[in-house]
Amino acid sequence: MENRLRIKTILMEKPLGRELCVQGWLKSKRDSKGLSFLDLTDGSTLAGLQVIAPESLPNYATEITRLSTGCSVSARGTLVASPAKGQEVELQSSEITVYGWAPPETYPLQKKRHSFEFLRSIAHLRARTNSLGAVARVRSRLSWAIHLFFQQRGFFQVHTPIITTSDCEGAGEMFAVTALDLEKIPRAGGGAVDYSQDFFGRPASLTVSGQLEAEAYALALGNVYTFGPTFRAENSNTSRHLAEFWMLEPEMAFCDLEGDMNLAEELLKFLISDCLENRAEDMDLFSRFVDKDLLKRLDNVLRHDFVRISYSEAIRQLEKSGRSFTFPIAWGVDLQSEHERYLAETLFGRPVIVTDYPETIKPFYMRLNDDGKTVAAMDILFPGIGEIIGGSQREERLEQLLARMEAAHIPLENYQWYLDLRRYGTVPHAGFGLGFERIIQFVTGMGNIRDVIAFPRTPGSAILA
Numbered sequence: 001m002e003n004r005l006r007i008k009t010i011l012m013e014k015p016l017g018r019e020l021c022v023q024g025w026l027k028s029k030r031d032s033k034g035l036s037f038l039d040l041t042d043g044s045t046l047a048g049l050q051v052i053a054p055e056s057l058p059n060y061a062t063e064i065t066r067l068s069t070g071c072s073v074s075a076r077g078t079l080v081a082s083p084a085k086g087q088e089v090e091l092q093s094s095e096i097t098v099y100g101w102a103p104p105e106t107y108p109l110q111k112k113r114h115s116f117e118f119l120r121s122i123a124h125l126r127a128r129t130n131s132l133g134a135v136a137r138v139r140s141r142l143s144w145a146i147h148l149f150f151q152q153r154g155f156f157q158v159h160t161p162i163i164t165t166s167d168c169e170g171a172g173e174m175f176a177v178t179a180l181d182l183e184k185i186p187r188a189g190g191g192a193v194d195y196s197q198d199f200f201g202r203p204a205s206l207t208v209s210g211q212l213e214a215e216a217y218a219l220a221l222g223n224v225y226t227f228g229p230t231f232r233a234e235n236s237n238t239s240r241h242l243a244e245f246w247m248l249e250p251e252m253a254f255c256d257l258e259g260d261m262n263l264a265e266e267l268l269k270f271l272i273s274d275c276l277e278n279r280a281e282d283m284d285l286f287s288r289f290v291d292k293d294l295l296k297r298l299d300n301v302l303r304h305d306f307v308r309i310s311y312s313e314a315i316r317q318l319e320k321s322g323r324s325f326t327f328p329i330a331w332g333v334d335l336q337s338e339h340e341r342y343l344a345e346t347l348f349g350r351p352v353i354v355t356d357y358p359e360t361i362k363p364f365y366m367r368l369n370d371d372g373k374t375v376a377a378m379d380i381l382f383p384g385i386g387e388i389i390g391g392s393q394r395e396e397r398l399e400q401l402l403a404r405m406e407a408a409h410i411p412l413e414n415y416q417w418y419l420d421l422r423r424y425g426t427v428p429h430a431g432f433g434l435g436f437e438r439i440i441q442f443v444t445g446m447g448n449i450r451d452v453i454a455f456p457r458t459p460g461s462a463i464l465a
């Protein structure tokens with residue numbers, strides 16, 4: 001189709017007088033004397049293109065008058081300056097072809113505001129709305145910006161496996177992967193499942209993190225990142241948890257906790273400014289219709305250094321806050337979201353990096369500090385979101401690692417490959433995990449994580465697509 005242009009290009013370049021063809025879906029239609037105004041969108045940008053359909057079109061009476069929200073059309077015509085307010089240019093059409101109808105009696109999207117809850121029930125159609133379309137474009141941009149950030153800095157992307165036989169975080173929250181017939185599970189002596197007959201000859205599951213595998217590649221390529229789907233079978237029905245989410249995990253050789261924090265802070269600021277710059281139109285929509293304080297909040301993050309405090313200091317601050325928390329505060333407890341919110345929202349009002357957690361509440365791979373009680377961990381807490389990043393310097397010393405694995409009852413036979421990384425050419429290294437949907441939530445102001453991923457999977461819900 002010659003002269004076919006996306007609406008984004010047309011609105012940017014405004015090629016007045018040119019004969020063009022556009023294709024898209026009708027946002028709305030208004031009939032006037034002798035003509036109809038069609039508001040056409042093709043997804044390339046938030047704004048629609050106004051198409052003028054004069055009654056002289058051969059299919060005006062038979063088709064154009066019957067068009068409604070959601071119908072798909074192709075329009076050919078000349079781009080002219082618009083005499084009316086509201087748009088600079090419009091397409092004076094000479095030919096309109098209808099591809100598909102969307103009967104208003106049944107088409108669920110009409111020209112009005114629908115609640116996000118309702119839109120969730122039609123996840124296959126919701127990207128056609130202004131807000132969810134904007135989320136999809138911002139998500140795509142953020143994904144690209146992640147690659148930009150790391151590729152510009154010489155990091156290599158590693159595709160770590162989705163099916164895994166090592167458990168990064170501890171048992172209990174993994175989805176099993178099996179080819180066994182669940183109606184006829186083979187049993188070994190004592191009644192235990194005989195995994196030797198399963199596809200991999202051993203238990204396997206969907207990955208909860210690509211970190212351990214990324215470590216192997218960091219210790220070969222220097223700086224790497226893995227970015228992909230991650231699965232947690234935890235029964236968390238919150239606005240910040242999904243059973244299937246995307247996680248970005250950079251891993252750097254010759255890097256300590258300080259370098260890790262610096263990179264994380266730089267990355268988060270880069271992602272926010274990149275979106276403000278490159279998806280300004282969508283960001284404007286969020287700041288007008290989703291969260292009035294959005295731009296102020298983003299600006300606040302960009303303008304200040306993140307607060308950095310140790311876990312012990314955080315505990316002292318929480319103790320002297322005078323608040324009565326549901327989960328009582330004492331050195332050694334894990335920070336709950338009420339504590340995280342107090343720190344990031346009430347006490348500091350900006351992102352906070354909490355470091356050096358007790359080793360008892362953190363995974364085995366985190367490096368033991370010289371005090372013997374804490375590990376070189378860091379969590380980044382964002383106002384309104386809570387934890388957005390969890391990271392650490394990794395334990396690179398074989399003996400210390402073995403001691404922590406034994407204390408945590410990790411089956412060593414599954415981790416010999418991981419221990420090899422310490423046996424052969426070990427180096428200090430560090431990395432972190434960024435929940436991709438949580439940064440999208442922060443950047444867009446969207447309150448529910450289910451609305452920043454195309455087809456959300458949560459406990460009891462994986463219906464569409």
Ligand code: ATP
Nearest residue numbers: 232240241242243245387388389390433434435438
């Ligand atoms: P939380 O305490 O919020 O449940 P976590 O400590 O279990 O998170 P990590 O294992 O540290 O999370 O994972 C790294 C990052 O991945 C987190 O900082 C968060 O941004 C994101 N994340 C973790 N679990 C989920 C989930 N179920 N859904 C979406 N994002 C998640």
Ligand code: MN
Nearest residue numbers: 379387389390
């Ligand atoms: Mn964490």
